[in-house]
Amino acid sequence: MTDVRDGLDWVGLHHTGTVSPEIRPLWRTKAAGFATTCRHVPTQQTVPTMSPQDYTKWAYEYWYGKVFANDLADQIDEHTFLVVDTCDxxxxxxxxxxxxxxxxxxxxxxxxxxxxxxxDETLASKHLPVWSRWIVQPMYQGRVEWGGHGMTVEIGGQPVRPDDLVVADGDGAVVVPVAYVDDVLTYxxxxxxxxxxxxAxxxxxxxIERDDSVRPVFDVAPHPYAKSAEEITAILDRRR
Structure with a gap:
């Protein structure tokens, strides 16, 4: 992820892309995809007084059937990084x-x-990497209404538009505006x-035993300012 942050710098976007560090991964992992955005809007509705049996009907038929009803599942595929604005x-x-x-x-x-x-359940199965501000307890009903999908949202100080590239790992998350993706990834x-x-x-x-973090992945031209193995060794040997 930090290499993508560097790529944003290389194309002049020094103050664009970095999501606030208070938004952290649920566990140390990495993921990337293109943003599908949605919004949960704080409700002004009052939850009526009712029996627990009536509450079940109200929650599932009224809140999830009408107030929070959505077709978000139709917007998700294997390229999706879901971006959810809960309006804080x-x-x-x-x-x-x-x-x-x-x-x-x-x-x-x-x-x-x-x-x-x-x-606890998500950590046990690790089925979906999540970067969030909080660990919370409440359900949706009586608290937030469905606010739609496909709009620009603000997450951790960064605007996220549909189809922007989201790259995230243990260091946090960065958002690349879709118009800059190719140039950012090049650098x-x-x-x-x-x-x-x-x-290496x-x-x-x-x-340290060599691992994938030192193995080349892309066939690119040599970096114009890369130090050779001999130059690095000479710097280290100077201190002896």
């Missing part, structure tokens, strides 16, 4: 059941300025491949 309410963007549905439809991850619910790859070569030399010096 401490309510869930996803719980265990709906997040499993989205994962089964192919969603790569979820990014939200709200919360995640049922996280993200340039910097990533340079770093891999240097890391340093792994050897530190006695």
């Amino acid at each position: 309410t401490a309510t869930p963007a996803v719980g265990s059941a709906d997040s499993m549905m989205y994962a089964a439809l192919g969603a790569r991850g979820c990014l939200t300025n709200g919360g995640a619910r049922d996280t 993200a790859i340039q910097e990533s491949e340079k770093d891999k070569a240097a890391r 030399v340093l792994f050897d010096r530190l006695g």
Whole structure:
């Protein structure tokens, strides 16, 4: 993800893309996809007094059948990164059941300025990576209404538009405006491949077994400012 952040810098977007660090992954993982956006709007409705039996009917027929009814599942495929604006309410963007549905439809991850619910279950199965502001307890009914999908939303100080690229890992999340994706990835790859070569030399010096983080992935031109293995070794040997 930090290489993508660097790529944004390379195309002049120094102050664009980085989602606030208060929005964190539920567990250390990585995911990327193109934004499908939606919004949960705080309700002004009052929950009526009723029996628990009547509440079940009210919650499922009225709230989920009308107030929070949506066709979001029709918008999700294997390229989707779900982005949920809860308008800063401490309510869930996803719980265990709906997040499993989205994962089964192919969603790569979820990014939200709200919360995640049922996280013990999600952590056990790790079916959908989630980056959220909070871990929360409430359900949706009586708290938020469905506000639609396909609009620009603001998540952690960054506007996210439909089809923007979302890249996220243990360091947080970054959003690449769709118009800049190709150029940003070009320079993200340039910097990533340079770093891999240097890391390989340093792994050897530190006695760390080489892993995928030091193996080239892309066949790109040599970085114009990359230090050779010999130059890195000479710098290290100077201190002896």
